[in-house]
Amino acid sequence: MSQARTMENLEVFVDTVRAGSFSAVARRRGVAVSSVARQIDALEEELKASLFTRSTRALRPTDAGKLLFSRAVKILSDLADARSEVVSFEAAVEGVLRVSCLPTFGRRYVVPCLAQMFHTHPGLSVELDLTERIADPTTERLDLAIRFGHLPDSTLISTKLAEQTYVVCAAPDYLARHGALHSLDELENHRLIDKRRSQSPLGWREVLGDDLLQYGHCVFESDDFEAQRQAALAGAGIVRLPDWVVGHDIGRGELVALHPEGMPPAEMTGIHLVRALRRPSARLKAFVTALSDHVGRPASWQRAMQRQLP
Incomplete structure (x- = not known):
């Protein structure tokens, strides 16, 4: 069996595990139920293993099916990332953008810059995870995490958005x-x-x-x-x-x-945009540009403080 056909069958297999039935996958893909069943049969024949326990009431993955599912999800995800990197410079600004940041920063600065993006790029959608924890773009499949303060050494790629104190x-x-x-x-x-x-x-x-x-x-x-x-x-x-x-x-x-006497001098640190992929997607580049423009240089909060009346 060709590698391309195997990958296609793996996609059908993953969809089937998630949907729990051949018919649901067939409806979503616009094909006959028998076509989905044949692809699963072909994958089982290639691997010499039963992947599902089938009955008239339920379709459940076997132990071998569970193992394949966990590996296949990662394989297909890595392949999607590879495709995204290859076409990032020419791709349209569309698809799902996944971002994580502190709740207050997200509400105050991220959400307001999205309205114009949605107007300019109607094919774009955003999943914004507002959390106090330090999110990992690699393990959590995020396009971007916004981090504050000093960054630990890592393989992640970071860009400074602004400074904070x-x-x-x-x-x-x-x-x-x-x-x-x-x-x-x-x-x-x-x-x-x-x-x-x-x-x-x-x-x-x-x-x-x-x-x-x-x-x-x-x-x-x-x-x-x-x-x-x-x-x-x-x-x-x-x-x-x-x-x-x-x-x-x-x-x-x-x-x-x-500015009370005895207070240690306030340290200036960074607000960083952190990602895992070396080449940002077109949607990520558009978001970074929009957020940078919204925050400004110097940042809007720093300009506001400079205007404070004595």
């Missing part, structure tokens, strides 16, 4: 009620908003360590940046967040950037 800030109303923060020694008189300790060392603990409680009263903890931002805007306390979360609020005067 952490900012200490509070609402004017909070400062009017509790007083300004001139030094870290004054934190004991203030209410703090922080990232949940169980989730990450970021936030106040990144600079104050586990002795946070000796500096001030932590009134609100959340693993979500947006929730911390909303609490700060409501005047609940002082927060330490990335500038891309609060930069526009500071620019509008809704939050005030604080």
